[in-house]
Amino acid sequence: MLRRRSESGVYTHLKMAAEGLNFAHMGLDWRLLQAIAELGWAKPTLVQEKAIPLALEGKDLLARARTGSGKTAAYAIPLIQHLLQVKMSPSVTEQAVRGLIVVPTKELGQQVAQMMRQLTMYCARDVRIVDISGQADMAAQRPILMEKPDVLVGTPSRVLAHQQGHNLSLQDSLEVLVMDEADLLFSFGFEEDLKNLLCHFPKIYQAFLMSATFSEDVQALKELVLHNPVTLKLQESQLPDSSQLTQYQIRCELEEDKFLLLYALLKLSLVRGKIILFVGAIDRCYRLKLFLEQFSIPACVLNSELPVQSRCHIINHFNRGFYDYIIATDEEVLAEPKQKPKRKKGAKTAKGKDQEYGVSRGIDFQNVSAVINFDFPPSVESYIHRAGRTARANNPGTALTFVSNTDKNLLAEIEEALAGDSGETVLRPYQFRMDEIDGFRYRCRDAMRSVTKQAIKEARLREIKEELLNSEKLKTYFEDNPRDLHLLRHDKPLHPAIVKPHLRNVPDYLVPPTLRAIARPLISKHKQRKAQPPRSSNLRGGFRGGRNPLRSFKYAKRKRQTQAKSKEAA
Known part of the structure; x- marks a missing residue:
């Protein structure tokens, strides 16, 4: 399912498919649907409802949706579906890296890989995901890359380093490219790395650009990566409404x-x-x-x-x-810096x-x-x-x-x-x-x-x-x-x-x-012990045996004094 040339156009959610579309209507593999049900997703979000059908048709996508809208699953689901279809084809016999997800930060890379593993919980043997965005030694990651996992997740600098170190080859195998948080890739200093990385890609592949904003950097990436893309400008506020x-x-x-x-x-x-x-x-x-x-x-x-x-x-x-x-x-x-600093070699x-x-x-x-x-x-x-x-x-x-x-x-x-x-x-x-x-x-x-x-x-x-x-x-x-x-x-x-x-x-x-009616101040353990009732069931009036120890002490002292005086008198 390589890239199919599509007519350029801007689709809003008012012009797209009929409302009420759910995951079961998208023609997804049963293993994907079972994982989605396991995650508790009752219905797709707006960006998922609009992006997944278009992605399954093989179209390039430029999608803008606010943070927290479900953009990760919007590209992860069609990517996994594509890989499952490829694996079922009798003509495909070789293992290869067919999917690449580029992220601006290591934390996001780990999160994306975790989401991909959750969605492949019922097809983990067929779709293998590897996150190379961390700071692990490249020599330690080389044996993993030699096994040619189906999907790689990484920052542009790490993917390019493996490509230049001959640990990875995407020239003939890459079929789907995803750039998550695309508006941050240039601002984090990855412009040169991305341009060099694109030279190692094949001429035909499907690409997704996911972003929270349409900045100048996103437009520049669009010219470099996408070919006749469908642009999704979802008509939603940048933050949830006041009810949420x-x-x-x-x-x-x-x-x-x-x-x-x-x-x-x-x-x-x-x-x-x-x-x-x-x-x-x-x-x-x-x-x-x-x-x-x-x-x-x-x-x-x-x-x-x-x-x-x-x-x-x-x-x-x-x-x-x-x-x-x-x-x-x-x-x-x-x-927004006045001049974007060039990132030097090394992540720090x-x-x-x-x-x-x-x-x-x-x-x-x-x-x-x-x-x-x-x-x-x-x-x-x-x-x-x-x-x-x-x-x-x-x-x-x-x-x-x-x-x-x-x-x-x-x-x-x-x-x-x-x-x-x-x-x-x-x-x-x-x-x-x-x-x-x-x-x-x-x-x-x-x-x-x-x-x-x-x-x-x-x-x-x-x-x-x-x-x-x-x-x-x-x-x-x-x-x-x-x-x-x-x-x-x-x-x-x-x-x-x-x-x-x-x-x-x-x-x-x-x-x-x-x-005082709503506050719940922390009470110390000492204070809690003081507030607890006496443990002994023999207590009466708060003292063991019903006697006040202070009074008993005074009485005993007075008794001893009386006995001492009587002895002196004798």
């Missing part, structure tokens, strides 16, 4: 107010469930983590300095419910940051109840992709943004972009009385004083050293002992700052009266 995603803003006059507000929201459990906290820089990650540690609130840090194995492990465990809070940074990777910069890193785009954080923009997003696109981490797959979610006085202009831009012609306020003011939590302010100031620059520096170095140890030196051990890997946690206290035990608990008198 609730968006709030809250004004913070001082930097201290941000920490005070976050303390109240988390410590009183006013915001519950899994939460992603976005900050603007790596130092801010560790400052916030150390601040929360003062109150015994564990949190993971996710940034570009951590090894890719650690980042993928953190995301995987967060999705499985091991952690409730992640402090992440997008480090302005989505901001001189400071050790991984340029193939992006947490606010592409990554599927599952069941996130809220996104908190602790630091204001640097652009409209950044806000959209941060907020898009919650309210996914028809689940409700909340996006809460802290707004300082210097962020008002950016806030106006975001409001204008999201409101469109309606002119309505999208980020509603969060009705919270800061004066009611002023009783907690001295605690926050005490904690903030403990988080010094030196403490942040030490925490940053310690975290990186520990994660490097876990990801490199213990790699072989974890391969032999996978259960120990599941026990590895990334939210352990770093403790370079002085932790004061009294900050762990929230006294009842500090909880505002208006919040």
